[in-house]
Amino acid sequence: MSKNKNSISVQPTKDGSTTLYSSRFNQHYHNPNGAVAESRHVFFDTPRLPDAINQKKALNIFETGFGTGLNLLLLIQYLKQQKNTPEVMFYSVEAFPVEAAMARRFDFGDNPELNQSKELLHRIFETLKPGLNQIQISEQLTLKLYSGFFDELFDSETISGKFDFYFHDPFSPKANPELWMPEVFKKLASVAHQNAVLSTYCAATAARAAMAVAGWNLARAHGALGKREMTVASLNPEQLEPFKRINEKRLIERFDRGDFE
Numbered sequence: 001m002s003k004n005k006n007s008i009s010v011q012p013t014k015d016g017s018t019t020l021y022s023s024r025f026n027q028h029y030h031n032p033n034g035a036v037a038e039s040r041h042v043f044f045d046t047p048r049l050p051d052a053i054n055q056k057k058a059l060n061i062f063e064t065g066f067g068t069g070l071n072l073l074l075l076i077q078y079l080k081q082q083k084n085t086p087e088v089m090f091y092s093v094e095a096f097p098v099e100a101a102m103a104r105r106f107d108f109g110d111n112p113e114l115n116q117s118k119e120l121l122h123r124i125f126e127t128l129k130p131g132l133n134q135i136q137i138s139e140q141l142t143l144k145l146y147s148g149f150f151d152e153l154f155d156s157e158t159i160s161g162k163f164d165f166y167f168h169d170p171f172s173p174k175a176n177p178e179l180w181m182p183e184v185f186k187k188l189a190s191v192a193h194q195n196a197v198l199s200t201y202c203a204a205t206a207a208r209a210a211m212a213v214a215g216w217n218l219a220r221a222h223g224a225l226g227k228r229e230m231t232v233a234s235l236n237p238e239q240l241e242p243f244k245r246i247n248e249k250r251l252i253e254r255f256d257r258g259d260f261e
């Protein structure tokens with residue numbers, strides 16, 4: 001990570017929604033071909049989260065990197081669209097929260113409902129305090145947002161419950177390497193249900209090897225918006241049956257040989 005002062009700016013993407021650009025990481029927060037379309041594909045549709053919403057009584061979701069809060073807003077929308085009303089906890093962590101005023105400048109494109117939720121984001125960022133913040137979004141949905149670093153969150157032992165879905169959404173492994181290490185995926189596994197599904201836009205071999213070393217079974221799925229692949233992982237290989245499996249053993253051997261150092 002660069003030592004530059006963080007400057008964050010709002011940028012357009014090709015589906016009409018905006019994303020952010022971080023000078024500290026020299027990265028966009030989403031695929032420049034479409035922020036909303038990418039998030040839907042990677043975190044909701046590919047891991048079949050809407051089916052789980054329809055079938056379960058309760059669901060716990062963990063996101064690495066709250067960023068713009070887009071995934072929270074999409075979750076609110078998906079919950080409204082399903083008939084079933086499970087109790088949902090959305091747990092997220094963010095080391096560099098944006099200024100509250102910036103949330104009013106986000107544009108979620110041709111999606112009036114998301115655009116109406118900008119005030120909710122503004123309120124969340126405005127009242128955010130260091131450490132764990134609990135916000136009741138609706139009777140059904142609780143947001144637990146840890147303002148601080150991922151490692152601090154796990155050291156703080158504030159996580160309660162086991163997670164069913166992981167939205168692993170840091171910047172790329174090159175820009176944000178500390179969130180793509182085996183230790184990170186071990187920590188995520190330590191609070192996962194056996195059937196939990198982790199999804200990420202990333203298809204880098206080194207990142208997949210780090211997940212495999214941490215005990216996750218792996219599969220490849222079609223990437224969003226012209227990207228060839230993304231990665232889906234679970235502690236239970238049966239959860240990956242709809243996808244094309246990856247040979248974890250070979251990745252672990254390569255990791256142990258030092259191929260990714």
Ligand SMILES: C[S@@+](CC[C@H](N)C(=O)[O-])C[C@H]1O[C@@H](n2cnc3c(N)ncnc32)[C@H](O)[C@@H]1O
Nearest residue numbers: 029065066067068070094095096149150170171
């Ligand atoms: C790709 S962006 C997240 C996009 C976000 N999910 C969204 O939809 O806007 C990655 C986020 O991870 C945060 N981040 C990077 N390193 C972190 C760390 N060590 N702990 C917590 N958050 C971190 C960044 O500040 C950034 O907001």
